[in-house]
Amino acid sequence: MRDGFIRVAALTPAVRVADVEYNVAACAEAVRSVTGAQVIVLPELAITSYTCEDLFWQDALLRAAEEGLARFAELTADVDALVFVGVPVRVASKLYNCAAVLCAGELLGLVPKCNIPTYGEFYEGRRFSAGPEDVTLVSFAGYGEVPFGSSQLFECDTVPGLIVAAEICEDLWVPNPPSTAAALAGATLVVNLSASNELVGKADYRRGLVSSTSARLVCAYAYASAGWGESTQDVVYGGHCLVAENGRVLGEAAPLADEPLVQAGDKPASTGVTTVIDLGLLAHDRLRMSTFDVDPAAAGFVVSPFSLCVRQTPLAGRFVDPHPFVPADPARRAERCESIFAIQAHGLAKRLAHTRSRRAVIGVSGGLDSTLALLVCARAFDLLGMERSGILAITMPGFGTTDRTHDNARAMSEALGCELREIGIAAAVRQHFADIGHDEADHSVTYENAQARERTQILMDVANREGGLVVGTGDLSELALGWATYNADHMSMYGVNAGVPKTLVRHLVRYVADDARTHGNAALAGVLLDVLDTPVSPELLPATGDGEISQKTEDLVGPYELHDFFLYNVLRCGFGPAKVYHLALAAFGGRYASGADADDAAVGTYDAETIMKWLRKFYWRFFSQQFKRSCLPDGPKVGSVAVSPRGDLRMPSDAVCTLWQRELDELE
Template identity: 25%
Template sequence: MPTPDTLRLALAQLNPTVGDVAGNLALARSARAEAAAAGADVIVFTELFLAGYPPEDLVLRPSFQDACRRATEDLAADTADGGPAVIVGTPWAEGGEVYNAVAVLDGGRVEAVRFKVDLPNYGVFDEKRVFAAGPLPGPVMVRGVRLGVPVCEDIWSPDVVECLSETGAEILVVPNGSPYRRTVYDERANVAAARIAESGLPLVYVNQVGGQDELVFDGASYVLNADHALAVALPAFETAVVLTEWLRTADGWRCADGPKAVRDDGERADYRACMLGLRDYVNKNGFPGVVLGLSGGIDSAICAALAVDALGPERVQCVMLPYRFTSCDSLDDAAACADALGVRYDSVPIGAVVEAFEAALAPLFAGMARGVAEENLQSRARGTLLMAISNKLGPMVVTTGNKSEMSVGYATLYGDMNGGFNPIKDLYKTEVYRLSALRNAWKPADAMGPGGVVIPERILTKAPTAELRENQTDQDSLPPYDVLDAVLERLVERERSVAEIVAEGFDEATVRRVERLLTLAEYKRRQAAPGVKVTKRNFGRDRRYPITNRFRDPA
C-alpha cells in the first residue's frame, strides 16, 4: 500500500458515563458515523472511554472487564464497513493483570493494543491500585501512518514519548482523562510543549468532557504542530466531534488550521465546572431535579443559580425555612432570588419543629444556658425537612456550604450539611462572592437559566450570617473572610507551616486558631456530601488527613 500524503483525523471529545458500557459504545458508534460522514480516516476517543473514567475499583470486577472487552470487539466489528479506523480507550485484562489500554480497531478486528506506562498515583489519581503498568510502547500503524499513542500521564514525563520518537512515530495522539482545576491549562500547555520540543513531532491532545462524582473533565482538546503552532482548539466544557486535516510535508506531518474555540478560563471556567459537575451528577444518577434551602444568603443563592443554569428552572425547587431569627431582609431576598431565577418557591416555617425538639430535650438540658446545641437544632430541623421533601417528591437535596465553612467546621452535621451534592464545596467564601457578581454580569452559553441579575444586590453586600441567634454574623465566630481564606489557602493548597504563614505578615494567634479549627473539622468533612473540585487540593480526593490526629505545628 502506498504511503499516504494526507490524513483526516477526527477528535471525539465526548461525555462518557462510568459503568455505562452499552451507553458509551452507543456514543462511540454515533460519533464514528458522524466522522464517517465527514470523510474521516481515523477517529480518536479518550482514555478508558468504553468504561468511563475513572472507573476506580469497578475495573477490578471480572464481569465489568468482560463487558468492556465485548464492547471493544463489537466496535472493532463495525470497522469492517470500510469507514474510519478507531482508537479507543478501554480496560484490557491479560495475563492476570488489568491494563489502562488503547485499542486500535480497523478492518473488522482489534489491530493493536497499547498499555499506559506511567500510572498516576497522586492527588485525585489512584491508578496503581487497580492497573498494571505497561511496557514502553512503539507506534501503531493506522491507515499507513505510524501513530504514537501515549495515554494521558505518559506525556507528563519524557520517557514514553522518547521511546515512541526513537521507534518511528510520526504523530503523537494522546487520549486523556484530565480533570479540570483552575491551573490546568497552563500545566497541560507546558507539558505538551516540552514533549514536542524533545520529539519534534506534532501532538493531538484529546480530552473527555463531563462530571464524574467530584471530578469535572473540561475537554479543551487541541492540536499543536511540530513548530508549536496551535492548529485546532475544541471548546471547553462542551462535547464535540471535530475533523482535522493533515498533510505530509518534507518536514513531517502538519495539521491544517481548523476551528479555534475561545476558551473560558479563570472564574468563568470555575463557574462552568461547578455547573457541569452538578448537571452530570444529577442526570447521570437519575434524579428528576433538585431541592435546596434558600436562606437569603450568598451561598444558597449561587447554588440556586448554578442549579437553574445546570438543569433549568422547572427542575429546581427552593424552600425558605424561616424561624424567629430569620430577618425580614432574608425573607425578601430569598423570594426575590427565586423570582429572578423563575423557580418554584415554598416556605415551610420550622418554629413548631424546633420547639418540639427543645421540649423533648428540656429534662436533659434543665438548668443549662442556651448555646450552640439549641442553635444547631434549627439547622438540623431544616436538614430533616429538606430530606423529607426529597424522599417524598424525588429531587436530590443540594447542600450549600462553601470551602471556608468546610475547612473550619462552620457547618452543622445532619443540618446544613445534609444533601446529595455540593456544587460550591471547593470554593472559598470570597470566591463565592466573586462568582456571584460574575453570574449577574455574564451567563454561560450553555446555561439554562435567565440572563441578567439573578442574585439580588443586597445578598452580595450584606454581612453573611447563619441567623441562628439574634444579630448574629459569621464574623462573630470567624476571622474576616479575606483573612480566613488567605490563611486557609496557604494551609490547604500550599501545605504551608504556621511559621511560614506568620512570616508573610499574618497574625500568629489567628493562624494557629485557623489551623486548629481545620484539624478539628476533619471528622465533619468525612461526612460531607461530594462536591465539584476546582482548586489544586479539594477535600476528599486530594487532601486525605486522618481524623484522629494530634499533630500541630510547633511554636
Template identity: 25%
Template sequence: MMSASKPTALRGKLRLGIAQLNPVVGDISGNSDLIRRVRAEAAQEGAHLVLCPELAVAGYPPEDLVLKPAFVEQCMQSVEALAEETADGGPGMIIGSPWLFDGKLYNAAVLIDGGRIQAVRYKTDLPNYGVFDEKRVFSAGPLPGPVDFRGVRIGVPICEDIWNDEVCECLAETGAEILMVPNGSPYWENKAEERLQVAVARVVESGLPLVFCNQFGGQDELVFDGGSFGLQADRTLAFQMPQFEAGVAYTDWVLNEETWVCECGPVTVLPDVDEANWNACVVGLRDYVLKNGFPGVTLGLSGGIDSAVVAAMAVDALGADKVHAIMMPYHYTSDESLKDAADCATALGIRFDTIPIADPVEGFTRVLAPVFAGRAPDTTEENLQARSRGVILMAISNKFGYMVVTTGNKSEMSVGYATLYGDMNGGYNPIKDLYKTQVYDLAGWRNKNRSDCLMGPEGEVVPRNIITKVPSAELRENQTDQDSLPPYDQLDDILSCLVEQEMAVRDIEKRGHDRDLIHRIEHLLYIAEYKRRQAPPGVKITARNFGRDRRYPITNRFRDRS
C-alpha cells in the first residue's frame, strides 16, 4: 500500500476533468480500469479533480444486480483500491458506486484523494417513474452537506437530486461553493434542453455554478447521450461537451471574489433532433451488439423503408463487414422490391444473399392442409411467410453467430401489425420506438447527412424509390399498408396521443380525427400488448416507450367510450 500524502490546498484555481464515460454494467474491474486510465490522463493534463458519472464503477442502471451482496462488496472494494492509488499526489476523483452503510444500500458518490476515501454522499431523491425504479433497490440518503476538496466546498447532488430544489438549497445553505452533479441521464427526444432548463433553475435558486457530468453509451433499451455541460453562476453556459461520444473535457476554474468562474472549456454545438435520434439508434445497437459479444448482425432486407433504415443504422454502428442482409422473396414479392433491396445493399456495401421461401411456405401449407381442410386462406397463410423468414434468419444466426436485428417500427408494434415468431424474431430492434413517419424522416436525413461518429458511407444509403413508393408487406396480391390502416401521419398522431400523452378519446377527436377510428386504434393498441411483451428490446427514443415506460396489463377490458 502506498503511503498517503496530504493533498496541497488549492489557491483559487481548480482544473477539473469531466469524464463522459461508457461503462459496462456489471464489469466492475473493466470499469475501474477505465477510471484508472482517465485518472492517468488527467494527471498528465494537470487536473486537480475528475468528476465521473453516476454509479460509474457498477455501470448504470445496475437494476437488481445491487441486491447481490457480492456485487456491492466488489464495487466498494474497487473504490477503496482506487482511493489508495490517489496517494501518489495526483488528481482526486468523485466516483459513483453502490454503497452499503449501516445495513442500508445507497446510490453514492465517493470523493477519493490523498490515498483514502475523503467523503461519501448518498442520493436523496430516488426516481421511481418511467424507466426508473431506484426505490426498488436503494435507500434514500439524508439531505447532504458539501464535501471538502483541498479547501473547496463542493456540493455533490446525484442526478435526480437536481430535479427538485430541496437538495441544492440545502447544499447552498451549508456552504457549498460549486455544484458537481454525477448523472446517468438517458436520452429521449429534446432531453438535452430539458436537462439544461432544470440545471438553470438550480443555479438561479442557489447562486452557484453547476457542472453536469453525464454517462455515455447504450445499456439494453436505454441510450445515455453524454452531453455534459457546465453553467456559470450567472446562468451562462460555461462549457458544453458533445452528445453520443465518450471523452474527457478539462475546464479551468478561478475563484473570483467568492464565486468560482469557468475560464475555459469546450463548447460543442449539439445535433438537431433527427441527427440525435439517428445517433441514439446507432449507439444503442452498437453497444448492445459489442457489449454482448456478437460478431455482427443479420437482417431481412425486404426492399421496404424499415429494413433499409435498420440496415443503414447497422452499418453506421458496426461497419459494412459486420452486416449480412438476406432477401427472402415469395410469390408476392415484386421485382421492384428485389431491385430496391439489392440497390440498398450495394449502397451500403454489405453482404447480400437471396433465399427464396416458396419451398418452406408450401411445405408448411402441405402438412397443414388436412387440419385446415374446409377453411379459406386468411392471415394464417400470410403469417406462414413471415415465420418462414424468421426461421431462416434464426438458422443463419445460429450457424454464424450473428445476432438477428428486427425491423418493426412503433406504429406497427402499437397496433399489432407484426408476426410473433416471424418478423418479430431477433435480439434487438433499433427502430422499435420510432413511429413510421419518423422512420421516413430519418431516412431522408441520413441520405443528406453523416455524423462523424458513423461508420457508414456518405450519400444516399436508402434508395429514393424505397422512400417514395407505397409501403406494403407484400404478403398477398396488390397489398398495401393502407388497406387496413389509415395514412401513417394520421395513425401516428392518434397513437402518440394514446401512448405518450394518455389523452382521452374525446380530446383526440378535437384534433380532427374520426371517433370510430380512434376507438378502433385504441382497441388494436390494447389487444397487441401480449405481442409487445414478447418483442426484443430496442432503443428508447420517445418520452414513453413500450416496456420500461409503459406497463399495461395484457388482460384488459377497459376501453375509453366516454
C-alpha cells in the first residue's frame, strides 16, 4: 500500500449449480487462500452459481442465497480486504443480479447489474430486472440498511486514491458502461463480476475490452469470470480472469487452462490471478491529462468508506521493467525501432525540404549517437530522392581520438555513400589555448569544452559555406543529465536524437546492423557492430598509452540503464525519489529482465548503495542542467518522455532539488 501499490485478486472458485452451502465454502476458501490481496473480486452470482436458470424463481434458493451471504461475511470477516461476490437479491417484487461488497464482515453495499442480456445464449431478462442508478437503502442478509443501486463508490480511508466501483458482466459490453460515470466520479479501480461463456475468439475480444476500458478510463480493471462447475447444458465457462491497468494487462488466468480441475480429496480447485496495481501511476496519468475531468461530487453517487491495514505491498506479481524504453520481446522491439527510425527520418526530411537544404552536415566520431544520426540522415535523403553524397560527414580528430573510433567513422561514411572530410582540431585548439591563456597540460573542463566548441564551430561554418544544415547527435539521456557542452554538441540546426534515450540508441543501431546484414551490406553491418562494442566516450581526454579510450562516460555519470530507468519513472510516471528508489531495487537488485534474449546484455545488478549514489547524481544533474534544455534546437519527439522546452518539459532553470534530495536522505 505504501508508494501507492495495491494487491488485487480476480478469482474463480469451482461452484456447484444451486448448491449454496457448498458455494459459500468454496468462495470463502478462495478468498482466504489469497495471501496479501487487498481487493478481491469473485464471479457473477457465485453464491448460487450463474446457471440456475428458472431456479432463481424458487424461494428456497433465494432464501439460501441471502443466508449464504451472511455466512460468507462471517467466514471472511478476518480477511483484510474489500471483497466482491455475486448474489441474487430481491427488492420489493423484483429480482436483481448484484455484487455484494464486504469488508471486515460488514456488508457495505449491493451494486445491481444495469444491462440485462436477453439475446443469443443469454436469457437473463426472463428473471432479472435492470438495476436502478439511484441508491436507496434495503435490508438484506441480516443487515438493516444497505445501500442498493449502481451509483456507488467504495473509498478506502487508509489508502489515499483507492476508490472502487463495480459493474457486472454485460455492463462492460455496452456502448456506455456504468464504469465510465464511476471513473469520472473518481473510481480508480473497477471490478467486474462476470459469467462470460467461451466461444472461439471470445477471449481475445474480452481481453481487448478490459484492456481498452482501463486505458480509456485511466484506471485499473479487475475482471473475474465464472468457470468450471457451472452447468454445461449448452455452453462452457472458462474462468477467464484479468487485471489491467491503463491499457496494460498486468495478469491473466487464461480460460480453459490445462490445470488440474480438482485437488486432493476430489476438492474442486479455484483459479484466478493476483497482481499489483499502482494507484500513484494512475493518479499521475489523470493529473497530466487536461481532458480527464474527475468530479468527486458527481450527482447521485453514494460513497461508502472502508478501512484496510496499511502495510508494505510486495511487488511480487508485478513486473518492474528495468529497461522501460526498450521492449523485451524481439518482435516488438524491432517494430518500435522501425517506428522511431521512421519518425526521425521523416522529421529531418521535412526540415531539409522546408529549408531547401541540399546538404546535411554532421560530425561523426565513431560513437553511438553520431552513428545513429548519420543513419537517419541517409534514410532522410533516400526519402527525398536525394543522393547520399549530399551528406557531408566530418570527422574531427582531437587530443583523445582513438584509431578505433576514427576508423569506424571513416568506414561507416564510406559504406553509406556519404562525402567524408577530415578536419583536425588540435592546431586550432592549441591556438585557442594560447589566446585565452590556458595551459594544455591542465586537463580541466576548459581543456575538454574547448575541443567540443571548436568542432561545433567547424560544423556550423561548413554548413554556411555549403548551404547545408547541421544535424545534431545528442540523445535524450544526455540532455536529461546535461552531459553536453553548452553551445557545442548541445547546439545544432536540427537534433534528430533528442527524443531517443541512450538504452534505445543502442538497439536502433543494432536494428540497422541486422537489416544491413540481411540485405548483404556486410561492410556497414560490420562497422555498426564494432561501434556497438565501443565504450561510450566523448574522447576529450588523451588516450591511454596503448591507444585505448581513457574517458568512459558511464564511469563519470553512472550507468545509462539506471539513468534511463530514473528518467522514465520521474518524467513519465511522476514518481517521487523514494518510490523510484524502491522500484529500482526491484528492477535491478539481483534479478534479470523477463524476456531478454541472448543478444542482449543481461540487466545489470546493483546494490542499494550504488542505486542510491546514482539516483542522487541523477537528481542533481537533472535540476542543475535545465538551462541547457531551455534553449534546445528543434528535434522530433518519438516517445512519451521528452524534454523539449516547447513541449513536454516546462521547467524553471533555477529550480533547486532540496525537496527531492531530502526525501532520499530520509531513506538512509
